[in-house]
Amino acid sequence: MTVRWDLLLIPSFLFTFILLSVSQTLFLEGSFYKDLGLGRTGDTLDLVNYVRVFTDGFYLTTLWITVKVSALATICTLVFSFPVAYVIARMRSSWGMILLSGIVVSTFITIVIKVFGIIIIFSADGWLNQFLMSTGITTEPYSIIGTQEGVVIGLMYFTLGFGVLTLYSVVQTIPTSLEEAAEIHGASRPRMFRRVILPLAMPGLVAGGLMVFNMCMGAFTSAALLGGGKVFTLPVLIQRTIMMEVKYSMAGTLAAVLLVAVILINVLSIILIRRMHFARGVLA
Amino acid sequence: MSKVTFRKAVKRYGNFTALQPLDLDIREGEFLTLLGPSGCGKTTTLRLVAGFIQPTEGSVYIGDEDVTGKPPQKRGIGMVFQDYALFPHMTIEENIGFALKERGASAGEIKTRVWDLLQLVELPGVKDRYPTELSGGQQQRVAVARAVAHTPRVLLMDEPLGALDLKLRESMQIELRNIQKSLGITTIYVTHDQIEAMNMSDRIAVMNEGVLEQIGSAEELYDTPKTKFVADFIGQINLLPVTGAEQRSDHAVAGFNGSEIKVVMPAERRVPTGSAVLGVRPEQLTIVPKETAVNGANRLDGQIMSTRFVGNVIKIEVGIGMAQTFVVDMHPSAVAGLTAGAEVGVVWQPESGFLLED
Numbered sequence: 001m002t003v004r005w006d007l008l009l010i011p012s013f014l015f016t017f018i019l020l021s022v023s024q025t026l027f028l029e030g031s032f033y034k035d036l037g038l039g040r041t042g043d044t045l046d047l048v049n050y051v052r053v054f055t056d057g058f059y060l061t062t063l064w065i066t067v068k069v070s071a072l073a074t075i076c077t078l079v080f081s082f083p084v085a086y087v088i089a090r091m092r093s094s095w096g097m098i099l100l101s102g103i104v105v106s107t108f109i110t111i112v113i114k115v116f117g118i119i120i121i122f123s124a125d126g127w128l129n130q131f132l133m134s135t136g137i138t139t140e141p142y143s144i145i146g147t148q149e150g151v152v153i154g155l156m157y158f159t160l161g162f163g164v165l166t167l168y169s170v171v172q173t174i175p176t177s178l179e180e181a182a183e184i185h186g187a188s189r190p191r192m193f194r195r196v197i198l199p200l201a202m203p204g205l206v207a208g209g210l211m212v213f214n215m216c217m218g219a220f221t222s223a224a225l226l227g228g229g230k231v232f233t234l235p236v237l238i239q240r241t242i243m244m245e246v247k248y249s250m251a252g253t254l255a256a257v258l259l260v261a262v263i264l265i266n267v268l269s270i271i272l273i274r275r276m277h278f279a280r281g282v283l284a
Numbered sequence: 285m286s287k288v289t290f291r292k293a294v295k296r297y298g299n300f301t302a303l304q305p306l307d308l309d310i311r312e313g314e315f316l317t318l319l320g321p322s323g324c325g326k327t328t329t330l331r332l333v334a335g336f337i338q339p340t341e342g343s344v345y346i347g348d349e350d351v352t353g354k355p356p357q358k359r360g361i362g363m364v365f366q367d368y369a370l371f372p373h374m375t376i377e378e379n380i381g382f383a384l385k386e387r388g389a390s391a392g393e394i395k396t397r398v399w400d401l402l403q404l405v406e407l408p409g410v411k412d413r414y415p416t417e418l419s420g421g422q423q424q425r426v427a428v429a430r431a432v433a434h435t436p437r438v439l440l441m442d443e444p445l446g447a448l449d450l451k452l453r454e455s456m457q458i459e460l461r462n463i464q465k466s467l468g469i470t471t472i473y474v475t476h477d478q479i480e481a482m483n484m485s486d487r488i489a490v491m492n493e494g495v496l497e498q499i500g501s502a503e504e505l506y507d508t509p510k511t512k513f514v515a516d517f518i519g520q521i522n523l524l525p526v527t528g529a530e531q532r533s534d535h536a537v538a539g540f541n542g543s544e545i546k547v548v549m550p551a552e553r554r555v556p557t558g559s560a561v562l563g564v565r566p567e568q569l570t571i572v573p574k575e576t577a578v579n580g581a582n583r584l585d586g587q588i589m590s591t592r593f594v595g596n597v598i599k600i601e602v603g604i605g606m607a608q609t610f611v612v613d614m615h616p617s618a619v620a621g622l623t624a625g626a627e628v629g630v631v632w633q634p635e636s637g638f639l640l641e642d
Contacts, residue, residue: 177369184334184356184363184440185430186386195382199373 031252041249049253059237059254063261066233069148069223070216073155077212078205080156081163086197088164089171100168107161115154115225119145146228154222159212166211170204171197206273210266217262234258286347286437286470287312288333293342295328302328304494305342310472315464317473317481320491320517326474329491330440333472335359346437362431363440367447368423370415376402376426377411383434401429404463421452428460432467439464439471445480457483478518482506490514508550512640515563522564522610529560529639536639538562541605545582548634556641566613568636571600574627582637583629584610590624602630 031049034042053059084103088096121127124141132138144150174197182192220235227236234254241251288310295303303325310316318326331337332344335356343352351359362383370379378385380401381394389397402408405425415423424444431439444460445453461484464471475481481488482502489499490513498505498514509515516523526538526545536547536555545562549555572578574585586604593599597613600622604610610630614622622628 175367175369177365177367178371180334180336180356181363181365181369181371181430182382184336184359184361185383186357186434187382188357191386196371 027252028256029252030249031256033249035247035249035253037245037247039246039248049250050257052250053253053257062232062234062237063257065148065231066217066235066258067261067265069151069155069231069233070213072152073159073216074209074213076152076156077159077163078167078209081160082167082201082205085164085167086171089168090176100165103161103164107165111158111219111221112225114157115222118150118154118157118226122150145226146230148231150226150228151223151231151233154226155216155219158219158222159215162215163208163212166208167201167204170201170208173204174200202273206269210269214262214266217258287314287345288438288470288472289345290329290332291343291345293329293332293339293344295325295332295337296340301494303332303339306496308489308496308499310470311486313468313470315461315471315473315484315486317475317485317488318491319475319478319481319488321476323493324491325494326476326491327442328494330442330472330474333359333438334361334363334440359438360434360436361438361440362434362436364424364427364431364442364444366443368415368427368444370423370427370430372415375412375414376407376418379415379426380411380430380433382430383436387434397433398429401433404466405429420448421456424448424456425459428463432463432469435467435469437470439469441471441473443475444473445475453480454483460484482518488518490517492517508553508638509563509640512561512563512642515638515640520566520611522566522569523640524562524564524604524608524610525642526560526562526639529555531555535634538639540584540608543584545584545637546580546634547637547639549638553638555639559642560639561642562637563640564610564632564637566599566611567597569610569612569630569632571602571612571614571622572629572631574629576629576631578629578631581631581633583631585627585629586610588622588624588626588628591619591622602628604630 030041032045032047034044034046034048036042053063088099091099119126122144123129124143124145126143129138129141129143133141144153178196178200179192182196183189187195218235219233220239223231223233224236224239227233232240235258238251238254238258241247241254288308290306290308293303293306294301306329308329318329320326328337332339333346335351335354335358338353343350345351346359346361371382374382377395377398380398381389384394384397398411399408402411405428407422407425407429410418410422410426415426418426427444431441441460445456448456457480473481473484485502487499487501488505490497490505492513498510500508502518505514505518509518512523515521524540526540529536529538531554534548536549538545538547538560540562547562572583576583584604586602589601589603589609591598591600593616598616598619600612600614600619602610602612612630
């Protein structure tokens with residue numbers, strides 16, 4: 001008799017499926033009924049919420065800002081985390097593992113605590129401004145709280161560790177002998193990096209980039225705290241729409257738009273990358 | 285084509301010395317093999333030429349140029365790696381043309397050169413394929429073509445045949461050697477396989493624990509090893525600890541288990557002053573009936589422990605007392621009656637043995 005270990009999957013599958021699909025179905029279904037405010041919805045199927053989202057400048061701006069800050073944060077995260085990942089992956093001593101553990105630990109500290117660190121330092125009466133003003137470098141406090149730059153920094157702070165961990169494993173798959181082969185056959189370090197490391201890391205950079213981007217698109221805490229009620233991204237707006245405006249079906253509509261936008265951007269990116277020449281031979 | 289010279293080159297990692305002071309002259313156009321067990325310093329020596337590491341002390345010269353401290357890009361060499369290290373995202377043409385492109389060659393030049401090289405390594409028509417679409421042996425040829433494309437001053441090879449199966453390895457040995465000869469390029473080859481080293485090299489440098497033990501042709505190393513390590517590493521040998529080794533007028537003597545052993549060595553070889561071992565190759569030994577008079581030759585009596593048929597010879601292991609054994613290579617036609625348990629004498633000429641420091 002064969003042991004059917006795969007049967008063990010059924011309980012957790014059912015549990016997850018019910019929790020996820022029931023709530024999402026309710027949410028999605030709600031988005032197709034007109035929102036009458038104060039938790040009330042119309043009783044006929046209607047696209048009026050969607051029409052509103054795509055005609056109201058406020059919602060469109062929010063969608064654009066969400067994509068923009070997420071894309072900026074993704075690019076910055078990749079740029080900052082790749083060198084770190086590269087150096088750690090190429091370390092031969094036990095320092096590599098120690099540094100990596102440090103990154104893991106700091107990555108999984110809750111973002112609430114980490115964002116408060118940013119606020120303490122960068123807010124209008126924070127340490128940085130106190131220092132700048134006391135030394136006379138600036139006369140007026142400048143704060144990143146409530147600006148899009150602030151939200152980008154918050155999102156980066158949230159995703160940097162994940163970026164390093166992903167790219168670390170990408171760099172590790174590139175044998176050092178390829179670097180040596182490039183160098184001994186005449187490539188300088190920058191040339192070697194451009195002709196060997198970068199193209200070989202590209203599939204990993206794309207996958208890691210999409211992961212970071214998706215995290216940013218859905219990030220609530222860092223966007224809400226650093227947005228300071230002035231910068232709205234879709235997750236922040238959805239929370240506001242539910243909790244403060246009590247417009248359930250409108251929030252459902254926004255959530256659906258966010259979901260579809262994320263899926264579309266991911267699929268388009270993958271199609272684009274597939275078409276590029278350098279992916280040949282690596283993805284094969 | 286350039287010679288390569290080491291002058292008192294040392295490589296240390298903290299307290300560990302990977303390479304003891306090395307003086308080595310590799311001749312122009314020579315095929316030199318660095319041979320030794322893992323951790324003997326052969327790869328360190330190769331990487332010093334490549335420039336991946338720099339000597340802690342001393343210098344490395346390529347031609348007459350002191351390249352100590354120079355990065356690998358500026359040394360004008362080519363290298364074949366153990367794992368081939370072909371760029372998986374480039375076609376065969378792009379791989380082979382890599383060094384030429386880095387030197388600013390035109391697309392037309394690269395195309396012609398790649399075509400020539402693919403003829404040389406007998407792989408015409410693969411230029412648009414990717415490395416993963418080739419077999420291990422084919423990838424190896426491409427790696428060789430890439431390493432010589434820019435006519436480097438020196439070609440380095442780091443155990444390039446290690447990943448191939450035995451049959452392919454043997455044919456690749458001959459092929460690599462032919463390519464090297466036709467290009468006349470100075471080549472430094474690293475291996476731990478003594479047969480491979482003997483098949484391919486002009487000279488072999490045997491290394492052990494960071495020390496160059498001996499350098500010479502395969503024949504020299506086999507016939508006149510200077511150290512016990514070289515004697516043991518190159519070919520098969522019987523090593524017998526002996527006592528009271530001393531030089532007499534025209535020969536040397538040493539004692540084993542109450543018998544006196546006579547050794548006649550070339551004049552330049554010294555009898556070791558400390559403890560000594562006697563070395564004698566299995567094919568120099570013959571087996572005679574016990575207590576046969578041997579007239580000037582050496583004879584040790586003992587009992588056959590086992591016999592092994594290995595094709596061209598039969599290896600007979602004879603216990604000769606003091607828990608020591610001699611392996612004797614006998615022609616299969618001459619082994620009648622030589623079975624385990626038989627009492628026999630092992631005989632060799634004084635000129636066949638040599639005394640080495642233990």
